[in-house]
Amino acid sequence: MIPGASGPLGEADLLRVCDLLYRRTGILVPGNRRSFVERRVLERMRATGAGALPDYMARLRADADGEVQHFVNAFTVNETYFYREAHQLRCLTGSLLGEITAGRAPNDPIRIWSMPCATGEEPYSVAIWLLEHWPTVDAWEIEIVGSDIDTRALAAAEAGRYGARALGRLPPALVSRYFVPEGDGSWRILPELRGSVRFSRRNLVDAVGMAQEGRFDVVFCRNVLIYFDDASRKIAAATLFAALRPGGFLCLGHTESMSRIPSRFRTRRFPEAIVYQRPEDAHE
Template identity: 85%
Template sequence: MTLTEPDLTRICDLLYRQTGILVPGNRRAFVERRVLERLRATGLTTLPAYLARLRADADGEVQHFVNAFTVNETYFNREEHQLHCLTGSLIDAVIAGRALNDPIRIWSMPCATGEEPYSVAIWLLEHWPAVDDWEVEIVGSDIDTRALAAAEAGRYGARALGRLPPALVSRYFTVEDRSSFEEASSQGRTWRILPELRGSVRFSRRNLVDGAGMAQEGRFDIVFCRNVLIYFDDASRKIAAANLFTALRPGGFLCLGHTESMARIPSRFRTRRFPEAIVYQRPEDAHG
């Protein structure tokens, strides 16, 4: 079955309403493949029947539909300059005047399959000498439930771990046998992050354009929201920016991907240029 242009438009509109993601015209073939995969998975043969199933959503098909279109390209220590900024500048700004019993809250949103929040946890353990003196809460959230399940399992291949020094892989991950990193990589093996580290990150399903759902997580000192706003149009980006602003404590910091900025939309964030990275700060006196 081939989808018509009106069919594809209806599907793209539905995806946009659910996620804020705008599908460009040159990705219509990708959309068609994913929809046909869902038709096969559900045993349906026509798009009207599938759309009716989505409207009813009696069996959670809307979530499967959303999962089919998410992009989970990530790896450990991606955009490492921001991790340097985390321990070189941001943490000191966060804890200034802070009591030890006031938790430091860090949010990775979206977190995909968990490499980013686990990278934050490892980086703090390796590069912040005072880490044991403070209570640090790390939360990873994503709209894709399959990605979240993989994040909670904490199993990764050689490609995901490629930017971590082998010594860190040995320190924080286990492999089925005592193969070296190189030997295990050549055999296509996976590594599992240690249970103690898996337990240090909490995962939840959240949607960047759902302000009420995001608000349920409370407010954070630092939010990593990288390489997702590039898939949004200006309207969705404005909604996401407002939700991220609300998610930060006054004085909190937002880290975007290196190709992203707040330049194209009205924003109450203050641009901060630290030696390691450019980030965005919610002003101390901001309301809302």
């Protein structure tokens, strides 16, 4: 029930909320998730003290106390863990980096982007995997960036503190090597490793903001396009294409592909994974 209303979120109210979320993030909420939308809006109304939905919508329009960001945070999904979809990590060191470094001088920068990065497990996984599985890692200047639209998730990523579920796929030896027990059942990633990843707030459908990060050799963008419709997916594909250096690689989630939208990416099938490449001769 919405405070000040005679019943649950009405159809018109639902459309207004979902339209705002879509315009801000590109996320399309399915019609069968009405209870999810109502629950999140109710949480934010209680947090802000709004007595009725019109009051809360007015607060959003004014962006009082940064409420738009809190609203966006309430709808993001941050389900992740270390070494998720490890076949792509194997592809990174087994195939992709060999092509990327061919013809480059030692100490040239190698840029890897996790977008969206949620609470940091993915970019930290990349850092650990490189240390464990790429013998020439010290010969290159590696920059790993994690970005997300959810500011709460980014704060958790920067803190680098994780529970048993997030660490469940990591061998115990790696947990002991790269994490310190906190005493409350959680583990915190070593300061040196936390310092190897830079975090930033970015929106996948904001081309200007995305471009501010520059170009990357590899972009991991996994399990987010499934929440987009074709229009948002097309925008995201364009920003991801622009985010790659010529010859750079895009890794999507195992349930995602570029097949439903026009794409200038080249599909590459490696022994470990299928990835998408920006052709060397591609123009903007």
